[in-house]
Amino acid sequence: MKKSYQRLEDNSTNNMKQVKYRNSVSKLRLFGSVFLLAFSLSLFAQDGDPTKGKSLFNTNCAACHNLDKKMTGPALRGVEARLANDEGLDRNWLNSWIRNSSALIKSGDAYANKIYAEYNGAAMTAFPQFSDQDLSDILAYTAQEKAQPAAVAAASGIPSAQNGSDSGLTNNIILGALAVMFMLLAIGLILVKQTLRRFAVANNVEIAEATKGKSLWKAFIQNQFLMLIVAIFFLLSSAYFVYGYLMQVGVDQGYQPVQPIHFSHKIHSGDNKIDCKYCHSSARVSKHSGIPSVNICMNCHKSIYEYNGEVTDEYSKEFYDAEIQKIYAAAGWDDVDQQYTGETQPIKWVRIHNLPDFAYFNHSQHVSVAGIECQTCHGPVEEMEIMYQYSSLTMGWCINCHRETNVKVKDNEYYTKIHDQLSKKYGVDQLTAAQMGGLECGKCHY
Amino acid sequence: MKSLIKILVIAVVLVAVSCKKDTAPNYQFMPNMYESVGYKTYGEAAFQNGIEAQIPAQGSIPRGYVPFDIENSTAGYELAKATLLSPLDSTKVELNRGKELYDIYCGICHGNKGKGQGKLVQREKILGIPSYDDVGRAINEGSIYHTIYYGKNAMGSYANQLNEEERWQVVSYVLKLKVDLEK
Numbered sequence: 001m002k003k004s005y006q007r008l009e010d011n012s013t014n015n016m017k018q019v020k021y022r023n024s025v026s027k028l029r030l031f032g033s034v035f036l037l038a039f040s041l042s043l044f045a046q047d048g049d050p051t052k053g054k055s056l057f058n059t060n061c062a063a064c065h066n067l068d069k070k071m072t073g074p075a076l077r078g079v080e081a082r083l084a085n086d087e088g089l090d091r092n093w094l095n096s097w098i099r100n101s102s103a104l105i106k107s108g109d110a111y112a113n114k115i116y117a118e119y120n121g122a123a124m125t126a127f128p129q130f131s132d133q134d135l136s137d138i139l140a141y142t143a144q145e146k147a148q149p150a151a152v153a154a155a156s157g158i159p160s161a162q163n164g165s166d167s168g169l170t171n172n173i174i175l176g177a178l179a180v181m182f183m184l185l186a187i188g189l190i191l192v193k194q195t196l197r198r199f200a201v202a203n204n205v206e207i208a209e210a211t212k213g214k215s216l217w218k219a220f221i222q223n224q225f226l227m228l229i230v231a232i233f234f235l236l237s238s239a240y241f242v243y244g245y246l247m248q249v250g251v252d253q254g255y256q257p258v259q260p261i262h263f264s265h266k267i268h269s270g271d272n273k274i275d276c277k278y279c280h281s282s283a284r285v286s287k288h289s290g291i292p293s294v295n296i297c298m299n300c301h302k303s304i305y306e307y308n309g310e311v312t313d314e315y316s317k318e319f320y321d322a323e324i325q326k327i328y329a330a331a332g333w334d335d336v337d338q339q340y341t342g343e344t345q346p347i348k349w350v351r352i353h354n355l356p357d358f359a360y361f362n363h364s365q366h367v368s369v370a371g372i373e374c375q376t377c378h379g380p381v382e383e384m385e386i387m388y389q390y391s392s393l394t395m396g397w398c399i400n401c402h403r404e405t406n407v408k409v410k411d412n413e414y415y416t417k418i419h420d421q422l423s424k425k426y427g428v429d430q431l432t433a434a435q436m437g438g439l440e441c442g443k444c445h446y
Numbered sequence: 447m448k449s450l451i452k453i454l455v456i457a458v459v460l461v462a463v464s465c466k467k468d469t470a471p472n473y474q475f476m477p478n479m480y481e482s483v484g485y486k487t488y489g490e491a492a493f494q495n496g497i498e499a500q501i502p503a504q505g506s507i508p509r510g511y512v513p514f515d516i517e518n519s520t521a522g523y524e525l526a527k528a529t530l531l532s533p534l535d536s537t538k539v540e541l542n543r544g545k546e547l548y549d550i551y552c553g554i555c556h557g558n559k560g561k562g563q564g565k566l567v568q569r570e571k572i573l574g575i576p577s578y579d580d581v582g583r584a585i586n587e588g589s590i591y592h593t594i595y596y597g598k599n600a601m602g603s604y605a606n607q608l609n610e611e612e613r614w615q616v617v618s619y620v621l622k623l624k625v626d627l628e629k
Contacts, residue, residue, distance in 0.1 A: 057574075058574060059573075059576075060574060060576070062573030062574030063573065063574030063576070063599055064599045064600060065574075071600065072599040072600055121520055122599065125580075125582050127582045128582055129580075129582065230449060238456055249474065250474045250480070251472060252471055255472070258469055273565045274554055274565075275550040275554070278550055281551075281606075285609075295602060295606070296602075299597075299602035300571070300572065303571075303572045303573075303600045304572065346497060354471075354480075356479060357481060357482035388468070
């Protein structure tokens with residue numbers, strides 16, 4: 001037994017060194033779980049399948065429990081062994097706790113009441129549907145040893161780092177070689193010129209000097225017609241540039257300020273497909289599309305405390321994890337004790353989209369009534385790592401859209417009557433926003 | 447010589463135009479027409495903490511708002527489960543609106559069918575979302591409303607994203623999903 005155990009362990013460490021991608025870690029875990037299954041057989045009489053246990057754990061327990069981290073409930077790695085060693089509680093106690101913890105608490109069980117009090121009276125949901133087999137599967141999963149992420153990270157980190165420096169190195173070498181070549185070429189040319197001159201002097205050949213006639217500038221100034229043409233050309237072109245410059249004053253298209261927390265719309269609405277209105281909920285019902293308060297961040301980030309998506313050179317996992325820590329600091333959330341400290345810190349977001357004070361715009365009219373997609377005005381936000389202003393937000397831009405967009409009459413009885421009357425008046429099937437009064441000055445300026 | 451000066455002037459203009467930094471806002475013609483005199487939403491203000499959005503005085507109640515009497519605790523949850531009933535009768539329930547709101551706020555974790563297989567669960571960002579037909583929880587309208595209002599365990603409160611009527615619409619839709627799941 002011992003020998004085979006060691007052999008397997010050697011195998012697994014060898015495997016770990018070869019791991020390059022995160023996907024293969026799960027294979028490793030599977031391998032480890034098979035090995036541990038064999039190991040746990042000798043410890044516990046009941047047989048549990050940790051792979052089945054993992055899926056049961058993830059669907060039923062993971063909302064409140066993590067294997068290694070205190071969440072709503074305690075960390076559960078090795079819970080059975082821990083309870084057996086520290087509290088002298090056996091599998092039967094655990095089974096009855098999981099199936100109906102509140103009954104166990106009511107029965108006056110000492111440890112049950114202690115843990116209930118320790119977690120501020122947060123009652124664990126009852127799971128009467130679990131069979132003995134399900135429970136031993138789950139406990140087999142929690143009994144697994146922790147996979148060593150450090151070794152994997154180191155193994156995967158080294159090749160990628162090498163790759164990065166390799167490409168940098170080759171680029172530098174090529175550039176350096178080119179610079180040296182050009183220098184040699186220049187030196188060679190100078191040397192050739194000097195030798196030729198020496199030859200000329202030695203052979204008494206006269207080197208022709210360039211004759212100085214009327215300079216080009218003087219000829220140009222004396223030619224009145226050319227001067228006039230050039231002057232007109234310069235005046236027109238400078239007028240063009242000055243006009244262009246004046247027209248872009250006050251237009252913030254492309255404005256991309258640095259925000260206090262690096263919030264990536266790409267990760268949230270692109271990768272995770274979270275609806276825009278999840279966070280910007282007031283866009284449905286109010287003039288403003290509000291900046292979400294931190295409690296909305298905490299809806300998910302109470303559970304999501306680290307970043308596990310794809311990373312780039314610029315934005316590493318460490319970088320994103322540090323940004324999540326900034327939310328915790330702002331919300332006053334203590335991630336270790338899983339409770340709010342009450343020391344909050346407002347986040348000073350930088351506002352990107354700003355209409356001037358003399359123009360009125362209402363989000364709910366566009367989002368709820370007209371049913372326009374957010375992307376129509378805000379651009380491909382789900383691809384933006386850093387948010388920027390996509391549209392110009394000029395008056396011409398507003399008017400243009402009002403001229404081209406048909407009024408959404410479907411599912412809107414409020415518009416039915418006026419749409420019928422106006423479409424008869426204009427003789428069209430579909431009214432545009434402009435025909436419905438979308439160009440009237442007083443609609444936006446009052 | 448004159449044209450040399452002109453070329454210089456144009457070069458300077460071009461440089462000035464091309465130097466616009468993306469991280470700083472552009473110039474404005476008449477800032478006092480752009481910037482309002484009154485406080486702007488989320489703006490800075492001359493209050494003690496410098497924020498325009500002040501917390502209402504304690505005990506103040508917005509117009510048309512009915513306070514929710516049941517407290518945020520396990521006992522409150524049980525009380526809501528036992529006693530709280532939806533104020534919406536069958537004529538006021540709009541399932542299509544409930545679905546729209548549900549898909550935005552709940553579906554991302556609970557899944558659009560209520561089986562606990564939302565996008566975030568499939569991507570293993572958040573785990574352990576129960577299905578609505580979970581027998582151990584045995585949710586009903588009171589307990590659903592209480593959970594939306596205060597949150598439960600890892601779930602946060604949705605009271606500020608949904609108003610009272612919208613919350614009850616979502617409750618009706620969740621009950622419909624539960625019935626569908628139990629079929």
